[in-house]
Amino acid sequence: MTLSFPLAAIPFETGDIDGCLATVAARLSQRGFRVRGALQSRGLATGECHCADMDLTTIGSNRVFRISQPLGNGSRGCRLHPGALADCAAFLERELDQGADLLILNRFGRGESEGRGFRDLIGAAVARDIPVLTALRPTYADAWDAFGGDIACTLPMRAQAVCDWLDHIHENRHAA
16 A cells, blocks of 8 residues: 555646645644654845755754755756755754654655665665655656665645655554
């Protein structure tokens, strides 16, 4: 059954995925779940390259990591700052040591599909028996399937569906 998998991704192309993840984090925190992770936000498009800055804000501790870097006017590549993402991942892994019922990560994307990004953090969470929720663009669906194998599922972009998934996992753990 889909609800018992410890890894879940919400596929999206359009819609407010970051708002959905924030709603899930708030709703579960209000219910007493210890939610860790990072939510993405974008600033205004300014500067010579006219790209919006991207930040990750950790859930609960509210530490902000600027994960974008200016590459200059005319740049076409990804502006992701791998060092900042690694710093965020290390911070989050230390937070997992304090206990967590769920780890929410903003994306399973290019870095993760290539073995970088939050991939090791996801593995660390699974090793600690902490469910992981992330967002997934269709471009990386095959990489998600290969990475998650038989312990991963996809969920619709609805906060209640995610809450039901986590409730099911916790009910199964307490019944065992």
